[in-house]
Amino acid sequence: MATEIQLDSIDIRVLRALQENGRITYDELADKVSLSSSAALRRVKRLEEAGVIARYVALLKPESVGLGLTAYLNVRLEKFTATHKRNPMDSFRAAVQTWPEVVECSALTGEMDYLLCVVVADMAHYSRFVLDTLLSHPSVQDCKTSFVLDRVKRTTALPI
Amino acid sequence: MATEIQLDSIDIRVLRALQENGRITYDELADKVSLSSSAALRRVKRLEEAGVIARYVALLKPESVGLGLTAYLNVRLEKFTATHKRNPMDSFRAAVQTWPEVVECSALTGEMDYLLCVVVADMAHYSRFVLDTLLSHPSVQDCKTSFVLDRVKRTTALPI
DNA sequence: CTTGAAATTTTTTATGC
């Protein structure tokens, strides 16, 4: 799972194909990488076991499940002082995991501490999230929002 | 593919399961949503045809394919003037599609025009991307980078 | 130590109820 493994050019082609289509059959995959289907299977299993392939997922179209608004939020946390029972960072990170609207959260270099990507139904939902959830959290000092006007590119495929 | 379809509570549970595991078998899925496997299949096919399920993909662990550095870049484009042969916006959007390092690109509200998420091997690779590719593009005026220190949360699962 | 062909098991898909 955690061990670094050596990837040859066939592995890379297998991974590219699976990033493109996670449900490709071993016959099709074998064709693409010029191997037999059993050899293709063995490659895939090895990559799964080594943790190179983390998981397989279905990707949904946000609008078709009623999620029409995406926003990026730069969040700044409170400084850690003796008055706090708990480290604001730990507290915030734990909270983020429980907020379903947050689909991405990264700690960043620069002035703002965290960048969040939030997916919601509409502006009313967004407003409720920021006021009742995010800014109500004791670790959060302030945030700045940018709304997504247009998703120009979005891929889960890593550049390999 | 584009038509809005009505989703009932079983559809939602099917979608949740598939966002979790895109390779779940229809038997397992049927169990989870308390349906027969053929009924589960029909639900999934309907959701695929309606475009609710966009695709199935494998997700890779970035570090295991040698991609250790992620950055968010706020990009500002040149204003459109008569000197330009082409609208900078169109030109930039087309270019972004061809840059494999860019895994996300969104047009945003606010001062900066675009937010890019860029995945690279290391700082040398990042530097080359910014200097030789991004800033060399005629449509790009300037950019500000924030590096990802830690991915606190990252999910492809939409909050349904 | 990896491959590929064939055999076997499991899953997917179509059909009738």
Added chain:
DNA sequence: GCATAAAAAATTTCAAG
């Protein structure tokens, strides 16, 4: 919606390079 059956795919086995 379900159960069954046929087709397809995944997985195992095993002989060979």
